[in-house]
Amino acid sequence: MMRWRWMAMTASLALAACHQPEQQAAPSAAHAPAAATSTAKVVSHFEPPPESSIPHDDFGKQIALGRQIFTDTGRYAKAYVGNALNCENCHLDAGRLAHSAPMWGAYPMYPAYRAKNHHVNTFAERLQGCFQYSMNGKAPPLGDDVLVALEAYAYWMSKGEPIGVAPPGHGYPKLPKPAQTPDYARGEAVFRRDCALCHGDNGQGQRVADRTAFPPLWGAQSFNWGAGMERLDNASGFIKANMPLGRGNTLTDQDAWDVAYFMNAHERPQDPRFKGSIIETRKAYHDTPDSLYGAEVSGRILGEGVANPRSP
Amino acid sequence: MSAFRITLLACGALMADAALAGPPDGTTLAKQGNGHGVAPCMACHAADGGGQAAAGFPRLAGLPQAYLRKQLDDFAHGLRVNATMQPVASGLTETERDVVAAYYSKLPVPPATSPPTPLGNTQLAQSLATRGQWSKGVPACEQCHGPGGVGVGDHFPPLAGQSALYLSNQLHAWQQGARRNDPLQLMQTVAGKLSEADIAAISAWYAAQPATPTKEPQP
Numbered sequence: 001m002m003r004w005r006w007m008a009m010t011a012s013l014a015l016a017a018c019h020q021p022e023q024q025a026a027p028s029a030a031h032a033p034a035a036a037t038s039t040a041k042v043v044s045h046f047e048p049p050p051e052s053s054i055p056h057d058d059f060g061k062q063i064a065l066g067r068q069i070f071t072d073t074g075r076y077a078k079a080y081v082g083n084a085l086n087c088e089n090c091h092l093d094a095g096r097l098a099h100s101a102p103m104w105g106a107y108p109m110y111p112a113y114r115a116k117n118h119h120v121n122t123f124a125e126r127l128q129g130c131f132q133y134s135m136n137g138k139a140p141p142l143g144d145d146v147l148v149a150l151e152a153y154a155y156w157m158s159k160g161e162p163i164g165v166a167p168p169g170h171g172y173p174k175l176p177k178p179a180q181t182p183d184y185a186r187g188e189a190v191f192r193r194d195c196a197l198c199h200g201d202n203g204q205g206q207r208v209a210d211r212t213a214f215p216p217l218w219g220a221q222s223f224n225w226g227a228g229m230e231r232l233d234n235a236s237g238f239i240k241a242n243m244p245l246g247r248g249n250t251l252t253d254q255d256a257w258d259v260a261y262f263m264n265a266h267e268r269p270q271d272p273r274f275k276g277s278i279i280e281t282r283k284a285y286h287d288t289p290d291s292l293y294g295a296e297v298s299g300r301i302l303g304e305g306v307a308n309p310r311s312p
Numbered sequence: 313m314s315a316f317r318i319t320l321l322a323c324g325a326l327m328a329d330a331a332l333a334g335p336p337d338g339t340t341l342a343k344q345g346n347g348h349g350v351a352p353c354m355a356c357h358a359a360d361g362g363g364q365a366a367a368g369f370p371r372l373a374g375l376p377q378a379y380l381r382k383q384l385d386d387f388a389h390g391l392r393v394n395a396t397m398q399p400v401a402s403g404l405t406e407t408e409r410d411v412v413a414a415y416y417s418k419l420p421v422p423p424a425t426s427p428p429t430p431l432g433n434t435q436l437a438q439s440l441a442t443r444g445q446w447s448k449g450v451p452a453c454e455q456c457h458g459p460g461g462v463g464v465g466d467h468f469p470p471l472a473g474q475s476a477l478y479l480s481n482q483l484h485a486w487q488q489g490a491r492r493n494d495p496l497q498l499m500q501t502v503a504g505k506l507s508e509a510d511i512a513a514i515s516a517w518y519a520a521q522p523a524t525p526t527k528e529p530q531p
Contacts, residue, residue, distance in 0.1 A: 093446040197467055197495050198456070206465050208458040244496050246451045
């Protein structure tokens with residue numbers, strides 16, 4: 001029975017992947033997957049203020065603290081971090097880079113209703129989610145210095161932007177669905193060729209002088225199953241636009257989808273919303289072809305989680 | 313016994329000796345060369361492996377073994393074009409390359425001879441080193457070379473404490489294609505986006521950084 005249900009689920013996953021409409025095709029020329037270089041892409045985007053314009057007053061101190069938290073999260077927000085990641089691992093250039101979910105792309109869009117938790121979220125609550133899921137830690141309480149500083153940093157960075165209008169370059173690019181269903185073996189080949197150099201043969205990342213140099217992509221020190229990056233659409237968009245670092249937009253869309261699949265077909269810390277079974281948790285939070293949580297890959301059901309010794 | 317036979321025996325004994333001794337060890341290669349045409353490394357890279365800043369000969373001491381080994385192969389095969397190192401690398405056997413790479417990777421990093429005083433446009437340099445120039449798609453140097461440029465793993469060598477001349481020579485070599493042995497063309501891509509002012513600033517900056525990691529203060 002169990003087995004049958006899983007097979008059915010996997011089959012429907014594959015089907016859904018095939019029939020996914022291409023409504024997510026690139027909304028602007030800036031997303032064109034061809035030979036665009038990151039140099040050409042950046043021109044028409046919102047230009048966040050230079051760091052040198054952070055004011056030298058008490059407000060500026062919070063902004064600067066927000067930046068420090070952003071780039072060295074394990075040090076400056078230690079109590080709320082349960083892995084080896086920093087905010088800037090997924091939000092490049094300290095949250096300033098277009099197509100890398102910049103803070104200036106997010107701040108003007110809150111408060112917002114989120115399907116993830118079925119209610120209207122303030123920006124601070126959105127930040128709490130980052131700590132719970134992407135940082136595999138715990139949410140700083142509302143009003144905590146960590147949230148205030150991060151919000152101040154995002155606010156400062158968004159100066160002059162219209163409220164409630166998603167600016168070009170916000171979030172990660174939505175790639176057109178791939179010609180071929182994402183595949184583990186092809187993804188592994190891409191990983192060995194283009195990713196393992198920095199992220200290690202087992203996706204474990206690299207540390208030096210007690211700092212994360214290259215972030216772990218799965219396993220105990222990476223984001224957990226509740227993070228946005230476990231979704232294939234997010235991961236493929238981020239990878240396509242930004243990886244390998246400094247050589248964004250050189251992978252094909254297919255490569256980006258395949259390697260996103262490979263990355264997310266590995267075990268990582270459990271979704272903190274775990275409902276007692278993988279099936280129930282998938283049904284509640286991962287019911288999309290873009291999540292491999294609960295799917296069977298190489299004879300194993302994903303979603304068992306891994307223990308995290310550093311979890312607070 | 314004829315003189316001829318004695319000579320033969322002597323030769324045989326010598327050859328047996330050489331065979332028993334195996335390939336020269338790292339110290340011998342570094343200090344005496346390999347005995348068939350390759351000059352001692354220390355002639356240019358100094359006895360302590362610290363290099364010669366004024367001549368642009370890099371420090372080898374303490375660099376990753378796999379990185380050093382790869383450079384020797386790449387010099388020999390022309391992926392890293394260098395008139396001095398090409399014949400040296402080509403003149404070493406595979407085993408000798410292994411041995412000499414291991415030798416230098418294990419040498420302690422020599423203490424800096426001059427006090428580290430960053431010269432030139434330090435504001436530009438620090439910004440490139442720690443922030444990058446994302447408007448041009450250039451990541452911060454330390455994102456791959458580690459905090460303070462101390463190097464990361466086998467593929468991202470330390471920049472800290474290498475001479476300004478060596479560093480700027482390399483950046484120009486990446487730009488001009490004389491050096492194209494970087495994995496994934498990471499450095500060719502970055503160097504191609506740097507200006508002359510960037511190169512001057514960042515080379516001087518890293519030349520003045522301590523070659524060993526310093527502990528950062530806790531907040």
